[in-house]
Amino acid sequence: MADKQSEDGQNAPAQGPATPATANHSDPRQEEWGTADAVIRPSDPEAAYLRTISTPASAPDWAESSSAPASSRTRKTKPVSEATAPESAQQSAPHMDNSTQATTQHDQADKNAVSSSSNEIPQAIPPQTEVKKPRIPDVVVVGPQSILRNPLQSLKGMLFKEQTQSVPISHTQDKIDRILSMMRLLGIAMLKSSHATPDVRDTMLEIARAYNMPPVRVVTLPTLIAIQIEGTDRRAEIGALEGQAFRLDQSAQIDALVDRARRGVIEPDDALAQIERVMNSTSRFNPFVQLVGQILMTLAIGLLINPVWPAIPAYLILGLIVGVLTLIGRRFSTMSIAMPVICAAVVTIVASTFLVDLTHEVPIRLIAPALVPFLPGGTLALAAMELTRDEVISGSSRLIYGLSQLLLLAFGVVIGMAIVPDTTTTNEVVLNSIGPWTPLLGIALLALGYVFARSAPEGSYLWLVVALALTYGAQRLGMLIVPPEFSGFFGALVVVPLARFLSKFRTAPSATVTQLVSFWILVPGSIGFISFTEAATGSTQTITSFVTTGISLFAIALGIIVGSGLLGTRERSGG
Incomplete structure (x- = not known):
């Protein structure tokens, strides 16, 4: 019916x-x-x-x-x-x-x-069912209303960088040659940014997997990288380092490119063009500002290793001399090789002739801070780290290069002392005669010097101060537990985790920039230079100085390795 x-x-x-x-x-x-x-x-x-x-x-x-x-x-x-x-x-x-x-x-x-009728339902009116609405993802909107609704998410969105979710590029099998070229240039850029060779190799393998490349073989040395496709396809890319190391702003831009390449979300041609622009970029500051930065760095290192009032004018004068000679050496490539010897000899003559009577300080304590641009502190730390990671060729070559730099500086000092006789040296422990706030002042000036002289990224000054202060504080706390030559382990222990954590904030620089700056607060280069110079001038504590320097370097390297391992474990566990 x-x-x-x-x-x-x-x-x-x-x-x-x-x-x-x-x-x-x-x-x-x-x-x-x-x-x-x-x-x-x-x-x-x-x-x-x-x-x-x-x-x-x-x-x-x-x-x-x-x-x-x-x-x-x-x-x-x-x-x-x-x-x-x-x-x-x-x-x-x-x-x-x-x-x-x-x-x-x-x-x-x-x-x-x-x-x-319960047996028939009209075709245009489907049976009554519960409406299933699609779930709308949570969107963090920064503003007064969002803070009231979800304060924790809004605060996180304001403080930390957003996690970029990008779609990997397609048809990578048609771009193998360009991807190989991109990997070669990125590897060279990472080496010029003072990355350890095992880190560069691991990064290249991650990039190859992100772009669905065939199995590749990667060989990295401090000045060379080779990438080859395994199997029947023997295409390869080989690159060598040329020119000077990157500035801090260049290292930060390379880090951003490497991060995108690790996720396979940048076209190889775009990456090649951006790498070329980074390599050809100029400093954010003119030569005069860079000279001011060199003077500030000299004063900062002096306050950290020899904090005495009479030495401050000497630091400023010697820093000015080295800064001017460095700017001149950049214009004449033939002088760049001999520049460490020239600078060391000139500052030794000036310090021994004019500044000793003014400051009543031993010349060697005045010279070391002025030679900051040539002190291979980061090179020696990387060498020790690579040796502890079984990178024998890379570690030993870096170690020899760092020691040769110290020998060149010591040779220049010996020449200066030969020209100015009756120059004395000492191995006495330096006491802080300025005040307990001196290290904080030195840290603030060192970070500012890095911004001007090494062109640190814009807005990175406060973050560099925080990184330097925490690293220096960890090292000082370590001195309460172990002898001073081992305290570098505790300072280096926090370098990598701290750099990775700070890099997550919106205005913070990349982790590489923070790590490079933090190496200097551990002053292994200054300690090594003083030890070599005292040995070259006939100090009776030669063997002791060499042993102390070696222990300090390997303690720093071990701290970096342990800190990196702890960070990797925490990231894999989801922390």
Whole structure:
């Protein structure tokens, strides 16, 4: 009986006279929309609007009219009585005659008959189901309202850098040659940024996996990198270092490129163009500002290794001399090799002739801070670290290079002392005669000197001060536990984890920049230079000085390795 009534209900509108409201719609039930308040029919004013926003029958349940306003959002429901319709729905249009109203009432009766049947559901009205709305991901919006709603997420969004989620590039199999060239230039750039050779090799292997490259073999040395595809395809790329080491801002830009390449989200041609721009970029500051930075670095190192009031004018004068000679040497490439010897000889002559009587200090204590640009502290630390990681060739070559730099500086000092006789040396422990705040002043000046002389990235000054202060504080705490020559282990222990943590903040520089600056606060180069110079001038404590320097270097290297290992374990565990 219900089926028969349903069929009659469908044919009923066709038998009556056609009206403007029903002439184009043979089945009124397919043009009805159920709202939260009533059933709206084709003749109602709201029908035209709902027809434009209604969801097709083939659309899934969860896609139901989510873009419409809440007041007009449709839902699938059984027809309700016309008594519950709003007042606007019960009023007939002015142009509708009595036959049209009769037809509409007849349609409503047929609709009620269909709804009473539990065995058949009209095709245009699917069974009533629970609407499944898609889950909207949490979006952190920085602002006053978001802080009130979710303060922790908003604070995290304001302080830390966003985790970039990018889509890897496609068709990497067609770009193998360009990817190899990109890997070669990135490897050279990392070596010029003073990365350890095992770190460069591991990074190249990560990049190869990110770009779905065939198995590759990577060989890295301090001045060379070779990348070859294994198997039948023997394509290879070999690159060698040329020119000077990168400035700090260049190292930061290379770190950003390496991070994108590790995730395989940068096109090889784009990476090659950006690497070329970084290599050809100039310093953010003019030569005069760089000279000021050199003077500040000399004063800072002097306050850290020989904090006495009379020596401060000597630090400023000698720093000015070395800074001017360094700028001149950059313009004449033939003088760059001999520049360490020239600078060491000149500052020794000036310190021994004019500054000894002014400061009443031993010349060797005044000379060491002035030769900061040539002290191979970072090179010696990397050499010891590579040797402890079984990188025999890289570690030994770096160690020999660092020792040769110290020998050149010591040779220049010997020449200066030969020109100015009666120059004395001493191995007495230097006491701080300025005050307990001297190390903090030295740290602040050292960070500022790095910004000016080495062109540290913009906005990195405060972060460099924090990194230097924490590293120096850890080393000083270590001196309360172990002898001073072993205290570098505790300072180096926090260098890598601290650099990685600070690099997560929005305005902080990259981890490489912070690590390079933190190496200097451990002053292994200054200790080695003083030891070599005292040995060259005939000090009776030669063997003791060499042993102390070696212990300090390897303690620093061991601290870096242990800190890196702890950080890697924590990252793998999800910390």
